[in-house]
């Protein structure tokens with residue numbers, strides 16, 4: 001989402017004929033798009049301030065703007081250290097702000113990838129894989145999370161606009177479309193016209209997925225992030241039917257203990273989550289599954305963590321984002337005692353990482369010897385790197401001399417998987 005915000009800022013600035021520079025020392029304007037989900041991300045923005053002060057001693061014209069997910073309490077502090085702090089929904093107003101408040105210089109740098117602005121056509125930073133927000137905001141209020149405060153209520157973009165943007169990307173040879181949203185599966189476009197029975201047509205996420213899948217072209221569809229409560233039978237059926245949707249899913253569990261899930265305000269039990277995974281795997285046997293876990297939530301006992309570890313082992317994930325709980329200002333959990341020590345959080349993270357190493361490796365080993373399709377994202381001498389349909393990192397050896405000089409970045413290639421590690425696969429290019 002933050003990458004996507006940055007791409008929209010870049011688009012507005014390029015329309016003003018500003019010129020991008022990779023070096024902030026050369027820039028006259030720096031726009032930081034920040035993330036507030038974890039304190040470490042906020043700390044990184046604080047860490048930039050001394051750097052800006054140093055550069056301002058040499059370049060007195062440098063102006064700094066902060067946008068993205070900024071919490072109210074942080075806004076007060078950052079207003080003192082940035083020339084301007086703006087909401088993401090006001091990105092469209094940048095031209096006005098730049099003309100009135102700030103100098104007219106033309107080299108800029110959008111730093112950091114940590115509503116209505118969504119209809120700005122972004123300057124995509126990648127030439128073959130596009131991050132496309134289809135909704136923003138969150139109505140769920142998980143007790144630990146700042147997103148509902150920082151991004152406010154859910155808003156979905158009109159389906160027509162999304163389809164138009166994707167068609168354009170496909171015309172420009174894009175091969176992968178990521179549909180993004182804090183709760184991407186609760187997408188709902190109610191703005192569609194009435195049908196013949198004078199009923200309003202509502203386009204929910206499964207319907208949108210079907211529509212996108214029917215757009216002609218050779219491309220992959222992926223989406224993130226999902227909430228288990230939005231995973232309906234209709235969605236599972238649709239994912240299984242849509243050929244362009246590729247078999248990788250991140251479905252955040254957060255905890256495998258029912259009491260902790262309740263304290264987190266997550267409306268499901270460990271057994272319900274497990275059952276949901278069973279249904280997903282039944283409909284799509286080759287799907288690669290990843291999840292998000294928070295270790296050390298206030299009051300999480302060793303026994304409760306063991307329940308998470310047990311479920312984590314049972315499900316056998318391909319990948320996971322294991323987060324150590326960090327108290328966020330304004331959330332319900334902030335009022336609870338953050339009583340799991342840093343050392344214990346580190347230990348719990350390590351336990352899950354060790355389980356993941358084993359389960360991921362066992363999934364990857366099953367791929368050895370198979371022919372897989374890979375979207376290449378970089379090339380170095382005789383090596384290619386890319387992602388498989390299951391979103392696994394693949395390192396490929398180019399052995400055939402005729403293939404060495406072909407430019408394969410942004411292309412689909414056929415690969416024979418030859419070896420498996422926990423976090424990646426190795427393979428050889430198949431000469432077609």
Ligand code: SAM
Pocket residue numbers: 037038144145146147182183225226227228252254292293294323324325326327328
């Ligand atoms: N909407 C998704 C869901 O329902 O699970 C997740 C989106 S959230 C922005 C990304 C991840 O950040 C969460 O899944 C959670 O694991 C992590 N996260 C959010 N708040 C956190 C906190 N206070 N401490 C640690 N991790 C946190």
Ligand code: SF4
Pocket residue numbers: 138139140141142145146147148182183227
């Ligand atoms: Fe945060 Fe996701 Fe919960 Fe919304 S559903 S509050 S984004 S963790």
